[in-house]
Amino acid sequence: MSPTLAERQKIRQDEIITAARRCFRASGFHAASMSQIASEAKLSVGQIYRYFSNKDAIIEEMIRRIIDSRIEEMQGKTLVEGMPEALASRMTLNEDDDALMLEMSAEATRNPQVATMLIEAEARMFANACTHLKKQFPHLSDEHIRCCVEITAVMIEGTIYRRLTPLKVPSEQLRPIYQDILNMLFTAK
């Protein structure tokens, strides 16, 4: 059976996002153009515009997918368990996603529309993490859960940011310290 129109549209949209990701990685969001993205996707500029009204719309869909995959990844985990090791060895889910989020953040400092997208994406991520943690730690107050999510997010994002430079401490030394910090966060209050 040949794919339906909706399926064909979905495939085409995926191809455009994949091409856009490559262009953004190569030249940055600001420098990449719709015609570059079209050429990378082997489509005409006109075809691209049938799916996305402008570059910001592509960005928005790309961010949405990155956040979706991060939320999905989080759901399957008891957040605190693997975290000390993940922080200590600066593990990442997806290096390309990290680089694209860094690019989006840099762009957000000069483009209010991208800034709005980032704020919405982070709010969705934050709310999901709170719900997820509340299930694991039902005795903690909502206020304290929000503090835990904020500080854990600071540590995860700081770690991702620092992945660009070499780790100067053996991860075995860092792991127990991160463990202590997380134990402290997720007890009491």
Place this chain on the structure above:
Amino acid sequence: MSPTLAERQKIRQDEIITAARRCFRASGFHAASMSQIASEAKLSVGQIYRYFSNKDAIIEEMIRRIIDSRIEEMQGKTLVEGMPEALASRMTLNEDDDALMLEMSAEATRNPQVATMLIEAEARMFANACTHLKKQFPHLSDEHIRCCVEITAVMIEGTIYRRLTPLKVPSEQLRPIYQDILNMLFTAK
């Protein structure tokens, strides 16, 4: 007395860096060109090349100055004292420097020369922070000092990164938690 040649050269170099910072903020490092920087500095492209052999050389001098100012700022402080409040309220020394470092980091993911500059800048910052902390906490082992610097850097950089989105927890609630984390880091071992 009129300025010496060296003084005039210093002034001119400062003007170029200031112009480059504005261009990088406006269009990103990748998209900004030497001719844009020249025009912003009200100089000819030829004049710019007398001071900097290419865009990477301008970046390098710009990063050097940002790191110098961060190291200088650190020297005057007992690092741990104001830190819980600074983290909890996501304080920053210089918003433009933060945005430019974010831009540099995004560029470092695709440009190996910029990546090398970032690695060197961070190594200088890290070594200075270790020396500075060792003076304040002479009883801590060098190994533990390096762990403290790494984790503090993660928290500072994660906080800077998250400044692009609104804080969802009152900083009064975060401050004592950051205080506990820092107390834990800088005792024992």
